[in-house]
Amino acid sequence: MAKRYEAALRIKPLYQKGAQILSDSEALEVRDIYPQWEELIGTAAELDFKFVYDGKLYKVIQAHSFQENWLPGSDTASLYTLIDGKHTGALADPIPYASGMALEQGKYYSQYDLIYLCTRSTGIAVYVPLAELVPLYVEEIKEEKA
Helix, strand or coil: CHHHHHHHHHHHHHHHHHHHHCCHHHHHHCHHHCCEHHHHCCCEECCCCEEEECCEEEEECCCEECCCCCCCCCCCCCCEEECCCCCCCECCECEECCCCECCCCCCEEEECCEEEEECCCCCCCECCCHHHHCCCCEEECCCCCC
């Protein structure tokens, strides 16, 4: 039994590395295989690297080094984004925009009863209303009247 456990510990980094290629929605389905944030302190945080903190799946949106005082979900919105899977980002299911989010090209976001299409990924968190990002990063979607 001890040999199986030791073997599993040896391959754990391999499947965690392989899981990094999964889409966000696929990653949510296997969240438990991703490394815990606490295990990563002192290592490089590469762009799009996925990990778990406090039971939630996050993705790195700005390369840096994991540091003990840079906890996900606090004032680190420029470093990490939560992968929640609650909204697809499709026109029929836009992502509710909140200050401090990074925007992804091709996804739809909603704010103040308006819908916006992201035409260019921001790559970092943005802190202004979506209306102020037209036409640099988003375009407002006008609903056609019947």
